[in-house]
Amino acid sequence: MTSPEKGYVLQVDDLDVRYSSEIDVLRGVSFALQPNEIVGLIGASGAGKSTLLRAIQRLVEPSSGSVRLGGTELTTLGSAELRDARRRMGMIFQEHALVDRLTVMENVLCGTLGRTGFWQAIRRTFDAADVTEAFRLLDRMGLDGYQDRRCDELSGGQKQRVGIARALIQDPELLLVDEPTASLDPAASVRIMTLISEVCAENGLAAVINLHDVPLARRFCPRILALHEGRIAFDGPPAGLTDAVLTQVYGEEAVEPHVSRRSSDEVDGAD
Amino acid sequence: MPTEAARAWRPPPRIANASARRGLWIVATAYAVFALFTVDVDAARIAEGAARAADFFGGWLRPDFFTRWSDIRMGLVESLAMTVVATAAGFVLAIPFGLGASRNLAPAPVYAGCRGALAVFRAFHEVLVAILFVAMFGFGAFAGVMTLVVATIGFLGKLLAEAVEEIDPAPLEALTAAGAPWASRIAFGVLPQVMPRILGLTLYRLDINFRESAIIGLVGAGGIGATLITAFARYEFESVSAILMLIISMLFVAELLSGRLRRRLL
Numbered sequence: 420m421t422s423p424e425k426g427y428v429l430q431v432d433d434l435d436v437r438y439s440s441e442i443d444v445l446r447g448v449s450f451a452l453q454p455n456e457i458v459g460l461i462g463a464s465g466a467g468k469s470t471l472l473r474a475i476q477r478l479v480e481p482s483s484g485s486v487r488l489g490g491t492e493l494t495t496l497g498s499a500e501l502r503d504a505r506r507r508m509g510m511i512f513q514e515h516a517l518v519d520r521l522t523v524m525e526n527v528l529c530g531t532l533g534r535t536g537f538w539q540a541i542r543r544t545f546d547a548a549d550v551t552e553a554f555r556l557l558d559r560m561g562l563d564g565y566q567d568r569r570c571d572e573l574s575g576g577q578k579q580r581v582g583i584a585r586a587l588i589q590d591p592e593l594l595l596v597d598e599p600t601a602s603l604d605p606a607a608s609v610r611i612m613t614l615i616s617e618v619c620a621e622n623g624l625a626a627v628i629n630l631h632d633v634p635l636a637r638r639f640c641p642r643i644l645a646l647h648e649g650r651i652a653f654d655g656p657p658a659g660l661t662d663a664v665l666t667q668v669y670g671e672e673a674v675e676p677h678v679s680r681r682s683s684d685e686v687d688g689a690d
Numbered sequence: 691m692p693t694e695a696a697r698a699w700r701p702p703p704r705i706a707n708a709s710a711r712r713g714l715w716i717v718a719t720a721y722a723v724f725a726l727f728t729v730d731v732d733a734a735r736i737a738e739g740a741a742r743a744a745d746f747f748g749g750w751l752r753p754d755f756f757t758r759w760s761d762i763r764m765g766l767v768e769s770l771a772m773t774v775v776a777t778a779a780g781f782v783l784a785i786p787f788g789l790g791a792s793r794n795l796a797p798a799p800v801y802a803g804c805r806g807a808l809a810v811f812r813a814f815h816e817v818l819v820a821i822l823f824v825a826m827f828g829f830g831a832f833a834g835v836m837t838l839v840v841a842t843i844g845f846l847g848k849l850l851a852e853a854v855e856e857i858d859p860a861p862l863e864a865l866t867a868a869g870a871p872w873a874s875r876i877a878f879g880v881l882p883q884v885m886p887r888i889l890g891l892t893l894y895r896l897d898i899n900f901r902e903s904a905i906i907g908l909v910g911a912g913g914i915g916a917t918l919i920t921a922f923a924r925y926e927f928e929s930v931s932a933i934l935m936l937i938i939s940m941l942f943v944a945e946l947l948s949g950r951l952r953r954r955l956l
Contacts, residue, residue, distance in 0.1 A: 520883065537871065540878070
């Protein structure tokens with residue numbers, strides 16, 4: 420167990436998540452994140468990647484262990500304090516998780532609901548500073564002029580960019596990104612990952628990015644965490660991801676993709 | 691290609707036991723015969739009724755809008771007012787009950803309480819509820835409005851809860867992750883997903899309420915039903931015919947308008 424130290428954005432110590440007494444989803448997960456550090460989280464389906472992100476946010480309650488954001492211990496917070504802490508972490512979701520029937524602008528401003536009063540939000544009289552920031556972010560996302568379009572009219576890549584703007588308008592210290600490219604084609608995936616790395620650099624954000632695509636993780640993340648059956652099996656730079664490590668994380672079939680074994684289910688399962 | 695022996699296939703019978711199957715037929719036929727005698731089919735009364743029916747349908751062909759026009763107008767205006775007020779009030783009150791009765795939003799005790807309340811609201815037919823309210827509040831539109839409010843809460847509350855239980859949880863989770871408080875999460879994460887459907891159902895309830903307002907008037911709860919039962923009691927079939935025609939045409943208009951509105955909402 421590492422002791423609480425200043426200078427880390429996020430410190431996860433000995434984190435356990437148990438859904439029932441039988442199944443341990445996460446077992447003794449520990450890692451710490453420096454400011455500006457971008458970590459790619461890889462592992463087979465069911466290894467606990469999404470659960471780890473959700474447990475950091477306490478969308479899933481950790482069974483034991485500690486999560487510190489800056490100096491704040493999250494696992495013991497009451498509901499009002501937890502809401503304040505959640506505002507400091509921007510989350511980007513697998514299937515965008517936008518409210519389809521609302522407009523692009525409304526979805527982006529949803530990121531400010533932690534600090535905007537209920538009646539103010541209902542009447543759509545958001546703070547001028549927030550609206551200005553929302554326009555700036557839409558511009559940055561290449562969605563200039565899209566503010567009044569309904570989200571169900573957008574393409575997958577555009578939706579994901581609205582999701583990124585919604586996370587950024589929280590003015591977070593950290594981004595938690597869950598499979599941002601899961602529903603995108605390869606070219607759009609690269610564009611979204613480029614955008615995420617750029618905005619992290621521009622805003623001095625640390626990020627944990629959950630990725631099923633190992634080459635994308637190698638390309639965009641200077642540090643890789645690999646989960647295997649709820650434990651950290653690897654923590655280091657992409658260069659350390661040897662065939663031996665990948666075999667341990669994904670099983671035999673994943674390592675030599677040039678060998679024709681595409682018909683086996685395990686390959687798809689590992690994706 | 692090798693030829694195979696022909697194979698027969700029949701669907702398996704619902705009741706596997708053949709004697710049980712025959713026994714059921716015999717019992718059902720015997721009961722039908724017994725029941726027919728019980729209801730006392732009487733040729734003389736049928737003939738008598740046919741004569742009255744001729745009278746009635748004769749009146750039906752000569753609708754009279756004018757003799758009782760002021761009563762009819764008052765009844766229609768009252769029914770319309772009852773319908774609109776009850777639907778609006780029922781809609782507003784159905785929202786808290788519906789949210790409370792959604793398993794994915796409400797804690798267990800609130801869920802049980804709201805489900806129970808909605809079940810009670812829906813337990814009795816409007817006519818029974820109207821009789822109760824007329825006994826409590828006296829004859830007139832107020833008892834009718836109360837009846838329709840209760841029915842509307844039961845109807846919309848249950849359907850709202852069902853719609854809420856089917857929402858996509860991801861946007862709601864995203865708002866939770868952004869630190870949004872409960873009320874904002876409902877307003878932005880839940881209601882936009884269910885509102886088009888609920889507004890559509892409210893429009894549908896609006897014309898159910900109009901029809902019901904004619905029925906509960908028969909037991910003294912005001913509206914066009916009261917006018918209708920008076921006309922029946924006086925054997926003024928021409929007025930009855932006029933009233934029924936007006937009810938039907940108003941429902942047609944409501945159908946047209948709500949159809950148009952629904953298309954715009956979705």
